[in-house]
Amino acid sequence: MSVRPLEGLRVLEFSHTIMGPCAGLLLADLGAEVVKVEPAPTGDHTRRLPGFASGFFATFNRNKRSLAIDLKSPAGQDAVHRLVAGADVVLENYGPGTMERLGCGWDTLSARNPRLVYLALKGFLAGPYEHRPALDEVVQFQSGLAYMTGPPGQPLRAGASVVDIMGAVFGVVGVLAALRERDRTGQGQRVGSALFESAVFLVGSHMAGAAATGEPVPPMPARRGAWGVYEPFATAEGEQVFVGVTSDAQWVRFCAAFGFDDLAADSRLGTNADRARQRPWLIPELKKRLAKLPREEVVTRCEAAAISWAPVGKPADLFEDPHLLAGGGLLATAISALGGGVAEALLPALPVEFGGTRERAGLRRQPPRLGEHNAEILMEAGFGADEITALERHHVLAGTGDAQGPGNGPATKNEGDEAPCSRGRQGAGG
Secondary structure (H helix, E strand, C coil), X not given: CCCCCCCCCEEEEECCCCHHHHHHHHHHHCCCEEEEEEECCCCCHHHHCCHHHCCHHHHHCCCEEEEEEXXXXXXXXXXXXXXXXXXXXXXXXXXXXXXXXXXXXXXXXXXXXXXXEEEEEECCCCCCCCCCCCCHHHHHHHHCHHHHHCCCCCCCCCCCCHHHHHHHHHHHHHHHHHHHHHHHHCCCCEEEEEHHHHHHHHCHHHHHHHHHHCCXXXXXHHCCCCCCEEEEEECCCCCEEEEEECCHHHHHHHHHHHCCHHHHHCHHHCCHHHHHHCHHHHHHHHHXXXXXXXXXHHHHHHHHHCCEEEECCCHHHHXXXXXXXXXXXXXXXXXXXXXXXXXXXXXXXXXXXXXXECHHHCCCECCCCCXXXXXXXXXXXXXXXXXHHHHHHCCCECCCCCCCCCCCCCCCECCCCCCCCXXXXXCCCC
16 A cells, blocks of 8 residues: 555644544544553543444544553653654643643643644634633534524534534644644644634635625525525435435426426526525425335436435445445444444545545554553653553553453454554533
């Protein structure tokens, strides 16, 4: 396999929940050597989350190594300081002031390594709110994203942790820009990304719409649509297919494929703007007609018309999606849920291609067991065997890879692997 884009980049990740682990995942999938620094003795608490959150750890922690260390102890802090001397990037998403209390804030670490790029993922960027803790769902409501998602009077969070993930993406963009600048200046810097500002960016077009029209922007379910046909339709079996007809040429093809000659000839429907005005009667009429057809026939005719369409699916449907399976979009990842469930599941790969393939951002390491790589990581930083044994004896290190943490799947070795290679208050995530 060819060299991965970020191969050779060394990253220390201090994180939990989603935002920080996702940022580390992006860097790790792109080839960086990411060490997940977990608080001893229990590690990242997402290893143990139940229910809806039981998949967090497996999803966001592949391709990383685990170092479980007590940062409240001077010996633990000293060990991390030695690791930082050889690192390119530190990223963290703990609550405001937590890293500073643990002796691992920007001022302390940059003094030991002036080339360090330090990514702080928080609830808010600099300003009056910067010391508040935050969560994905909290800022969805604060930013108006929840207002835009639910029907009028019923604000609703999005069906995924979109702000955590978006904040992670913006943070990684900042890191890559800072590394590029370091190439010129030789100096590292602190980079910040935050949940609230990421959510605000997501609703930017709605802000612009309000400014342009001078009118309040209604929630998406009550919006005045820009397209004449753009929604799900029930088929004869009761299953739904989303159909989008967004141009006049598509409308002609749509009517021809479905045999709707009367609609094609209707002067009230000649342009997309016309069809948008006629939606109050046009959409019910189309729903009545499509409800008589089997799902496969609706899909076949949409394909023939070369218009946008999609099944109305559920996340579990994606395990068998032929496109994802054919294109390397799913990675066989070790996973378990609180001691039960399956040993492995197909989880999404990084959604990028290099040279027309997704292999360069694939799976190299399974999500690690707690402290699985303690000795390996410390030896690379120059620690001797006696020093490591002393850290273990004084409980500065935990979970040396011989006990699997609950909620975490087995860290199996992948074909092609190289040979061996206090949680703070939550500030961003979830």
